[in-house]
Amino acid sequence: MRCTDSGGDRDSVEEQQRMGDNRQHERPDGDSSPGQGQDIDASIRAAREGIDPLHVPVMLDRIVELLAPALSRPGSVFVDGTLGLGGHSEALLKACPNMRLVGVDRDTSALERSAERLAPYADRTHFVHAVYSDIPRALDEAGAKEADAILLDLGVSSPQLDETDRGFAYAHDAPLDMRMDRAQTLTAAEVVNEYPVAELTRVLRTYGEERFASRVARAIERRRAQGRLDSTRELAELVREAIPAATRRTGGHPAKRTFQGLRIEVNAELSILKETLPAAVSRLGLGGRIAVLSYHSLEDRLTKKALSALAVDTTPADLPVPLPDSQPELRLLTRGSELPTDEENERNPRAQSARLRAAERVRWPSRQ
Ligand SMILES: C[S@@+](CC[C@H](N)C(=O)[O-])C[C@H]1O[C@@H](n2cnc3c(N)ncnc32)[C@H](O)[C@@H]1O
Numbered sequence: 001m002r003c004t005d006s007g008g009d010r011d012s013v014e015e016q017q018r019m020g021d022n023r024q025h026e027r028p029d030g031d032s033s034p035g036q037g038q039d040i041d042a043s044i045r046a047a048r049e050g051i052d053p054l055h056v057p058v059m060l061d062r063i064v065e066l067l068a069p070a071l072s073r074p075g076s077v078f079v080d081g082t083l084g085l086g087g088h089s090e091a092l093l094k095a096c097p098n099m100r101l102v103g104v105d106r107d108t109s110a111l112e113r114s115a116e117r118l119a120p121y122a123d124r125t126h127f128v129h130a131v132y133s134d135i136p137r138a139l140d141e142a143g144a145k146e147a148d149a150i151l152l153d154l155g156v157s158s159p160q161l162d163e164t165d166r167g168f169a170y171a172h173d174a175p176l177d178m179r180m181d182r183a184q185t186l187t188a189a190e191v192v193n194e195y196p197v198a199e200l201t202r203v204l205r206t207y208g209e210e211r212f213a214s215r216v217a218r219a220i221e222r223r224r225a226q227g228r229l230d231s232t233r234e235l236a237e238l239v240r241e242a243i244p245a246a247t248r249r250t251g252g253h254p255a256k257r258t259f260q261g262l263r264i265e266v267n268a269e270l271s272i273l274k275e276t277l278p279a280a281v282s283r284l285g286l287g288g289r290i291a292v293l294s295y296h297s298l299e300d301r302l303t304k305k306a307l308s309a310l311a312v313d314t315t316p317a318d319l320p321v322p323l324p325d326s327q328p329e330l331r332l333l334t335r336g337s338e339l340p341t342d343e344e345n346e347r348n349p350r351a352q353s354a355r356l357r358a359a360e361r362v363r364w365p366s367r368q
Helices: 007-011 013-019 040-048 058-073 087-095 109-118 117-124 132-141 158-162 190-193 198-206 212-222 230-240 256-266 268-284 297-309 344-349 347-354
Strands: 076-078 102-106 125-129 147-153 284-294 331-332 355-361
Touching: 007 102, 058 087, 058 147, 058 284, 058 355, 076 087, 076 132, 087 102, 087 147, 102 109, 102 117, 102 132, 109 117, 109 125, 109 158, 117 125, 125 132, 132 147, 132 268, 147 268, 190 198, 190 256, 198 212, 198 256, 212 230, 230 256, 256 268, 268 284, 268 297, 284 297, 297 331, 297 355, 344 347
Parallel strands: 076 102, 076 147, 102 125, 147 284
Antiparallel strands: 284 355, 331 355
Protein backbone atom coordinates (compact mmCIF):
# COMPACT_ATOMS: atom_id res chain seq x y z
CA MET A 1 0.00 0.00 0.00
CA ARG A 2 1.45 3.37 -1.00
CA CYS A 3 0.19 6.86 -0.39
CA THR A 4 -0.82 7.43 -3.97
CA ASP A 5 -3.25 4.48 -3.82
CA SER A 6 -6.79 5.30 -2.86
CA GLY A 7 -7.15 1.96 -1.09
CA GLY A 8 -8.65 3.50 2.03
CA ASP A 9 -11.74 4.42 0.07
CA ARG A 10 -12.42 0.85 -0.91
CA ASP A 11 -13.94 0.26 2.46
CA SER A 12 -15.94 3.42 2.80
CA VAL A 13 -19.18 2.71 4.63
CA GLU A 14 -21.18 2.59 1.40
CA GLU A 15 -18.72 0.16 -0.17
CA GLN A 16 -18.78 -2.09 2.89
CA GLN A 17 -22.54 -2.18 2.81
CA ARG A 18 -22.45 -3.31 -0.81
CA MET A 19 -19.81 -5.92 -0.09
CA GLY A 20 -21.43 -7.18 3.12
CA ASP A 21 -18.09 -6.81 4.90
CA ASN A 22 -17.98 -9.22 7.83
CA ARG A 23 -15.28 -7.45 9.83
CA GLN A 24 -17.80 -5.09 11.37
CA HIS A 25 -18.76 -5.49 14.98
CA GLU A 26 -21.87 -3.65 16.06
CA ARG A 27 -24.67 -4.95 18.22
CA PRO A 28 -28.22 -4.21 17.07
CA ASP A 29 -28.40 -1.43 19.69
CA GLY A 30 -25.52 0.21 17.86
CA ASP A 31 -23.06 -0.37 20.67
CA SER A 32 -19.91 -2.33 20.21
CA SER A 33 -18.60 -4.60 22.91
CA PRO A 34 -14.88 -5.05 22.80
CA GLY A 35 -14.99 -7.59 25.60
CA GLN A 36 -12.70 -7.53 28.55
CA GLY A 37 -10.22 -4.86 27.53
CA GLN A 38 -6.62 -5.23 26.52
CA ASP A 39 -5.67 -8.84 27.12
CA ILE A 40 -2.65 -8.64 29.38
CA ASP A 41 -2.70 -12.45 29.77
CA ALA A 42 -2.50 -12.74 25.99
CA SER A 43 0.52 -10.45 25.80
CA ILE A 44 2.30 -12.42 28.46
CA ARG A 45 1.35 -15.72 26.76
CA ALA A 46 2.58 -14.41 23.42
CA ALA A 47 5.90 -13.36 24.92
CA ARG A 48 6.30 -16.80 26.51
CA GLU A 49 5.46 -18.53 23.25
CA GLY A 50 8.20 -16.56 21.55
CA ILE A 51 5.88 -14.32 19.52
CA ASP A 52 7.37 -10.92 20.17
CA PRO A 53 4.41 -8.57 20.51
CA LEU A 54 6.83 -5.62 20.50
CA HIS A 55 6.98 -5.82 16.77
CA VAL A 56 3.35 -6.52 15.99
CA PRO A 57 1.33 -3.31 15.63
CA VAL A 58 -2.40 -4.06 15.75
CA MET A 59 -4.44 -3.96 12.48
CA LEU A 60 -1.40 -2.49 10.75
CA ASP A 61 -2.37 -3.09 7.12
CA ARG A 62 -5.87 -1.74 7.60
CA ILE A 63 -4.61 1.38 9.36
CA VAL A 64 -2.13 2.08 6.56
CA GLU A 65 -4.90 1.46 4.02
CA LEU A 66 -7.18 3.95 5.80
CA LEU A 67 -4.67 6.73 6.52
CA ALA A 68 -2.22 6.60 3.61
CA PRO A 69 -4.59 8.18 1.04
CA ALA A 70 -4.58 11.37 3.14
CA LEU A 71 -0.78 11.50 3.27
CA SER A 72 0.30 11.70 -0.36
CA ARG A 73 0.72 15.49 -0.57
CA PRO A 74 4.29 16.75 -0.12
CA GLY A 75 4.65 18.07 3.43
CA SER A 76 1.51 16.28 4.64
CA VAL A 77 1.44 15.73 8.40
CA PHE A 78 0.68 12.53 10.29
CA VAL A 79 0.13 12.80 14.05
CA ASP A 80 0.67 9.55 15.90
CA GLY A 81 -0.86 10.44 19.26
CA THR A 82 0.23 7.14 20.83
CA LEU A 83 3.65 6.58 19.32
CA GLY A 84 4.56 3.61 21.55
CA LEU A 85 7.21 1.61 19.73
CA GLY A 86 6.55 3.47 16.51
CA GLY A 87 5.29 0.42 14.58
CA HIS A 88 2.34 2.13 12.88
CA SER A 89 4.42 5.26 12.31
CA GLU A 90 7.23 3.31 10.71
CA ALA A 91 4.84 1.63 8.27
CA LEU A 92 3.33 4.99 7.29
CA LEU A 93 6.74 6.68 6.94
CA LYS A 94 7.70 3.85 4.59
CA ALA A 95 4.45 3.95 2.60
CA CYS A 96 4.23 7.73 2.36
CA PRO A 97 7.59 9.29 1.45
CA ASN A 98 6.12 12.81 1.33
CA MET A 99 4.72 12.91 4.83
CA ARG A 100 6.12 14.25 8.09
CA LEU A 101 5.48 12.53 11.43
CA VAL A 102 4.57 14.30 14.66
CA GLY A 103 4.98 11.51 17.21
CA VAL A 104 3.36 12.06 20.63
CA ASP A 105 3.61 9.88 23.74
CA ARG A 106 3.27 10.57 27.46
CA ASP A 107 5.92 7.94 28.20
CA THR A 108 9.48 9.21 27.73
CA SER A 109 10.91 5.70 27.29
CA ALA A 110 8.47 5.10 24.40
CA LEU A 111 9.72 8.32 22.76
CA GLU A 112 13.36 7.29 23.22
CA ARG A 113 12.81 3.83 21.73
CA SER A 114 10.84 5.20 18.80
CA ALA A 115 13.39 7.90 18.07
CA GLU A 116 15.99 5.14 17.81
CA ARG A 117 13.80 2.91 15.64
CA LEU A 118 12.79 5.76 13.35
CA ALA A 119 16.30 7.24 13.06
CA PRO A 120 16.43 6.42 9.31
CA TYR A 121 13.56 8.92 8.87
CA ALA A 122 15.05 11.59 11.19
CA ASP A 123 14.55 14.37 8.62
CA ARG A 124 10.78 13.70 8.62
CA THR A 125 10.10 13.13 12.31
CA HIS A 126 9.34 15.37 15.26
CA PHE A 127 8.72 13.89 18.73
CA VAL A 128 6.71 15.52 21.49
CA HIS A 129 6.39 14.40 25.11
CA ALA A 130 2.74 15.11 25.84
CA VAL A 131 -0.65 13.58 26.51
CA TYR A 132 -2.65 13.22 23.34
CA SER A 133 -5.12 15.91 24.39
CA ASP A 134 -2.16 18.19 23.64
CA ILE A 135 -2.18 17.28 19.91
CA PRO A 136 -3.01 20.91 18.99
CA ARG A 137 0.07 22.10 20.92
CA ALA A 138 2.21 19.34 19.36
CA LEU A 139 1.12 20.53 15.90
CA ASP A 140 1.94 24.13 16.78
CA GLU A 141 5.33 23.04 18.08
CA ALA A 142 6.02 21.17 14.83
CA GLY A 143 5.02 24.28 12.85
CA ALA A 144 1.99 22.57 11.31
CA LYS A 145 -1.39 24.24 11.01
CA GLU A 146 -3.37 21.08 10.33
CA ALA A 147 -3.00 17.32 10.48
CA ASP A 148 -3.68 15.20 7.40
CA ALA A 149 -4.00 12.04 9.46
CA ILE A 150 -4.22 11.24 13.17
CA LEU A 151 -3.90 7.85 14.87
CA LEU A 152 -4.79 6.93 18.45
CA ASP A 153 -3.84 3.36 19.38
CA LEU A 154 -5.15 3.37 22.95
CA GLY A 155 -3.97 1.30 25.86
CA VAL A 156 -0.65 0.13 27.20
CA SER A 157 2.32 -0.87 25.09
CA SER A 158 4.16 -4.15 25.32
CA PRO A 159 7.30 -2.60 26.92
CA GLN A 160 5.14 -1.00 29.59
CA LEU A 161 3.87 -4.48 30.44
CA ASP A 162 7.28 -6.05 30.18
CA GLU A 163 9.21 -3.52 32.29
CA THR A 164 8.42 -5.27 35.53
CA ASP A 165 9.19 -2.30 37.79
CA ARG A 166 6.33 -0.29 36.29
CA GLY A 167 3.67 -2.31 38.09
CA PHE A 168 1.26 -2.83 35.16
CA ALA A 169 1.41 -6.63 35.26
CA TYR A 170 0.10 -8.86 38.03
CA ALA A 171 2.42 -11.62 36.84
CA HIS A 172 5.51 -9.88 38.27
CA ASP A 173 6.05 -8.53 41.75
CA ALA A 174 6.60 -4.77 41.61
CA PRO A 175 5.54 -1.59 43.39
CA LEU A 176 1.94 -0.61 42.60
CA ASP A 177 2.77 2.16 40.15
CA MET A 178 1.05 1.89 36.69
CA ARG A 179 1.89 5.46 35.59
CA MET A 180 2.46 5.79 31.85
CA ASP A 181 4.08 9.16 32.53
CA ARG A 182 6.39 8.75 35.49
CA ALA A 183 6.39 12.51 36.05
CA GLN A 184 2.78 12.45 37.26
CA THR A 185 2.06 12.02 40.98
CA LEU A 186 -0.96 9.68 41.19
CA THR A 187 0.07 6.01 41.37
CA ALA A 188 -1.92 2.79 41.74
CA ALA A 189 -0.67 2.54 45.34
CA GLU A 190 -2.43 5.81 46.16
CA VAL A 191 -5.71 4.58 44.62
CA VAL A 192 -5.48 1.25 46.46
CA ASN A 193 -4.47 2.69 49.84
CA GLU A 194 -6.26 6.01 49.95
CA TYR A 195 -9.45 6.05 47.84
CA PRO A 196 -12.70 5.79 49.84
CA VAL A 197 -14.10 2.29 49.40
CA ALA A 198 -17.12 3.53 47.38
CA GLU A 199 -14.80 5.30 44.95
CA LEU A 200 -12.55 2.26 44.67
CA THR A 201 -15.61 0.09 43.94
CA ARG A 202 -16.65 2.48 41.16
CA VAL A 203 -13.19 2.35 39.57
CA LEU A 204 -13.09 -1.45 39.61
CA ARG A 205 -16.68 -1.85 38.41
CA THR A 206 -16.69 0.83 35.70
CA TYR A 207 -13.17 0.70 34.32
CA GLY A 208 -12.31 -2.89 35.22
CA GLU A 209 -15.78 -4.32 34.47
CA GLU A 210 -15.23 -6.35 37.64
CA ARG A 211 -18.48 -8.02 38.68
CA PHE A 212 -17.14 -8.50 42.24
CA ALA A 213 -15.89 -4.90 42.55
CA SER A 214 -17.48 -4.36 45.93
CA ARG A 215 -16.03 -7.59 47.41
CA VAL A 216 -12.57 -6.72 46.10
CA ALA A 217 -12.78 -3.12 47.39
CA ARG A 218 -13.91 -4.30 50.83
CA ALA A 219 -11.08 -6.87 50.96
CA ILE A 220 -8.63 -4.06 50.15
CA GLU A 221 -10.19 -1.90 52.87
CA ARG A 222 -9.75 -4.71 55.45
CA ARG A 223 -6.14 -5.18 54.38
CA ARG A 224 -5.43 -1.46 54.97
CA ALA A 225 -5.63 -2.10 58.73
CA GLN A 226 -2.30 -3.98 58.49
CA GLY A 227 -0.45 -1.09 56.85
CA ARG A 228 0.22 0.05 53.31
CA LEU A 229 -0.38 -2.36 50.43
CA ASP A 230 2.29 -1.65 47.86
CA SER A 231 2.99 -4.86 45.93
CA THR A 232 1.41 -6.06 42.69
CA ARG A 233 1.79 -9.69 43.75
CA GLU A 234 0.11 -9.11 47.10
CA LEU A 235 -2.76 -7.25 45.44
CA ALA A 236 -3.18 -10.00 42.82
CA GLU A 237 -3.35 -12.62 45.57
CA LEU A 238 -5.80 -10.56 47.64
CA VAL A 239 -8.10 -10.19 44.60
CA ARG A 240 -7.89 -13.92 43.88
CA GLU A 241 -8.98 -14.68 47.42
CA ALA A 242 -11.80 -12.10 47.33
CA ILE A 243 -13.40 -13.62 44.25
CA PRO A 244 -15.70 -16.63 44.68
CA ALA A 245 -13.79 -19.86 44.01
CA ALA A 246 -16.30 -21.05 41.40
CA THR A 247 -15.65 -18.04 39.15
CA ARG A 248 -11.86 -18.06 39.55
CA ARG A 249 -11.47 -20.79 36.98
CA THR A 250 -12.84 -18.74 34.07
CA GLY A 251 -11.83 -15.55 32.25
CA GLY A 252 -8.06 -15.53 32.80
CA HIS A 253 -6.31 -14.35 35.96
CA PRO A 254 -8.82 -13.12 38.56
CA ALA A 255 -6.80 -9.91 39.07
CA LYS A 256 -6.91 -8.96 35.39
CA ARG A 257 -9.97 -6.72 35.68
CA THR A 258 -8.83 -5.03 38.90
CA PHE A 259 -5.47 -4.16 37.32
CA GLN A 260 -7.20 -2.81 34.21
CA GLY A 261 -9.52 -0.61 36.34
CA LEU A 262 -6.60 0.78 38.35
CA ARG A 263 -4.55 1.49 35.23
CA ILE A 264 -7.41 3.40 33.56
CA GLU A 265 -7.96 5.46 36.74
CA VAL A 266 -4.27 6.20 37.36
CA ASN A 267 -3.76 7.43 33.81
CA ALA A 268 -7.17 9.16 33.53
CA GLU A 269 -7.47 7.34 30.21
CA LEU A 270 -11.16 7.94 29.57
CA SER A 271 -11.39 11.58 30.59
CA ILE A 272 -8.35 12.42 28.47
CA LEU A 273 -9.79 10.54 25.48
CA LYS A 274 -13.12 12.35 25.80
CA GLU A 275 -11.38 15.71 25.76
CA THR A 276 -9.01 14.67 22.97
CA LEU A 277 -11.37 13.50 20.25
CA PRO A 278 -13.04 16.86 19.49
CA ALA A 279 -9.73 18.73 19.94
CA ALA A 280 -7.91 16.39 17.53
CA VAL A 281 -10.68 16.43 14.93
CA SER A 282 -10.75 20.24 15.08
CA ARG A 283 -7.17 20.29 13.71
CA LEU A 284 -7.84 17.75 10.96
CA GLY A 285 -7.58 19.39 7.53
CA LEU A 286 -10.12 18.93 4.74
CA GLY A 287 -9.75 15.35 3.46
CA GLY A 288 -7.79 14.53 6.64
CA ARG A 289 -8.44 11.20 8.33
CA ILE A 290 -8.52 9.98 11.91
CA ALA A 291 -8.32 6.35 13.09
CA VAL A 292 -8.86 5.17 16.67
CA LEU A 293 -8.02 1.68 17.94
CA SER A 294 -9.79 0.89 21.23
CA TYR A 295 -9.34 -2.06 23.55
CA HIS A 296 -12.19 -1.42 25.98
CA SER A 297 -15.92 -0.94 25.42
CA LEU A 298 -15.88 2.47 27.17
CA GLU A 299 -13.11 3.75 24.88
CA ASP A 300 -14.93 2.49 21.80
CA ARG A 301 -18.21 4.04 22.96
CA LEU A 302 -16.58 7.46 23.47
CA THR A 303 -14.97 7.23 20.04
CA LYS A 304 -18.21 6.22 18.37
CA LYS A 305 -20.07 9.09 20.02
CA ALA A 306 -17.49 11.72 19.12
CA LEU A 307 -17.12 10.67 15.47
CA SER A 308 -20.81 9.95 14.82
CA ALA A 309 -21.88 13.31 16.27
CA LEU A 310 -19.97 15.06 13.48
CA ALA A 311 -21.08 12.65 10.76
CA VAL A 312 -24.77 13.52 10.74
CA ASP A 313 -26.85 16.15 8.99
CA THR A 314 -28.23 18.33 11.81
CA THR A 315 -30.79 20.21 9.72
CA PRO A 316 -33.93 20.52 11.91
CA ALA A 317 -36.41 17.80 10.91
CA ASP A 318 -39.17 20.33 10.14
CA LEU A 319 -37.15 22.11 7.43
CA PRO A 320 -37.88 21.07 3.85
CA VAL A 321 -34.28 21.27 2.58
CA PRO A 322 -30.94 20.37 4.15
CA LEU A 323 -29.11 23.45 5.46
CA PRO A 324 -25.57 23.80 4.07
CA ASP A 325 -24.24 24.76 7.53
CA SER A 326 -25.81 21.65 9.07
CA GLN A 327 -24.15 19.17 6.75
CA PRO A 328 -21.82 16.52 8.27
CA GLU A 329 -18.21 17.52 8.93
CA LEU A 330 -17.04 13.93 8.90
CA ARG A 331 -17.65 10.89 6.73
CA LEU A 332 -17.31 7.58 8.58
CA LEU A 333 -14.84 5.24 6.89
CA THR A 334 -15.80 2.24 9.01
CA ARG A 335 -19.30 0.94 9.57
CA GLY A 336 -19.57 0.21 13.27
CA SER A 337 -16.20 -0.85 14.60
CA GLU A 338 -13.91 -3.10 12.62
CA LEU A 339 -12.32 -6.17 14.15
CA PRO A 340 -8.95 -7.80 13.51
CA THR A 341 -9.21 -10.91 11.35
CA ASP A 342 -9.16 -14.36 12.97
CA GLU A 343 -5.77 -14.85 11.41
CA GLU A 344 -4.40 -11.70 13.10
CA ASN A 345 -5.90 -12.70 16.45
CA GLU A 346 -4.16 -16.03 16.20
CA ARG A 347 -0.86 -14.46 15.21
CA ASN A 348 -1.04 -11.62 17.75
CA PRO A 349 -3.25 -12.32 20.79
CA ARG A 350 -2.89 -8.66 21.85
CA ALA A 351 -5.14 -7.76 18.93
CA GLN A 352 -8.08 -9.76 20.25
CA SER A 353 -9.96 -6.97 21.98
CA ALA A 354 -9.13 -4.30 19.39
CA ARG A 355 -11.87 -2.28 17.67
CA LEU A 356 -11.11 0.22 14.93
CA ARG A 357 -13.10 3.30 13.86
CA ALA A 358 -12.06 5.87 11.28
CA ALA A 359 -13.46 9.02 9.68
CA GLU A 360 -12.55 11.69 7.13
CA ARG A 361 -13.14 15.45 7.27
CA VAL A 362 -15.46 16.39 4.40
CA ARG A 363 -16.46 19.90 5.50
CA TRP A 364 -15.19 22.71 7.72
CA PRO A 365 -17.55 23.92 10.42
CA SER A 366 -19.19 27.21 9.47
CA ARG A 367 -17.71 30.33 11.05
CA GLN A 368 -19.95 31.72 13.84
C1 LIG B 1 -0.69 0.55 22.43
S1 LIG B 1 0.71 1.59 22.54
C2 LIG B 1 0.94 2.19 20.91
C3 LIG B 1 1.70 1.25 20.02
C4 LIG B 1 2.08 1.86 18.70
N1 LIG B 1 0.94 2.13 17.87
C5 LIG B 1 3.09 1.00 17.96
O1 LIG B 1 2.84 0.65 16.80
O2 LIG B 1 4.12 0.67 18.53
C6 LIG B 1 0.04 2.97 23.34
C7 LIG B 1 1.02 4.08 23.66
O3 LIG B 1 0.25 5.24 23.91
C8 LIG B 1 0.77 5.92 25.01
N2 LIG B 1 -0.33 6.63 25.63
C9 LIG B 1 -1.39 6.13 26.29
N3 LIG B 1 -2.21 7.11 26.69
C10 LIG B 1 -1.67 8.27 26.24
C11 LIG B 1 -2.05 9.64 26.32
N4 LIG B 1 -3.17 10.03 26.96
N5 LIG B 1 -1.26 10.56 25.73
C12 LIG B 1 -0.12 10.21 25.08
N6 LIG B 1 0.31 8.92 24.99
C13 LIG B 1 -0.46 7.97 25.56
C14 LIG B 1 1.36 4.85 25.91
O4 LIG B 1 2.39 5.42 26.71
C15 LIG B 1 1.90 3.84 24.88
O5 LIG B 1 3.24 4.08 24.58
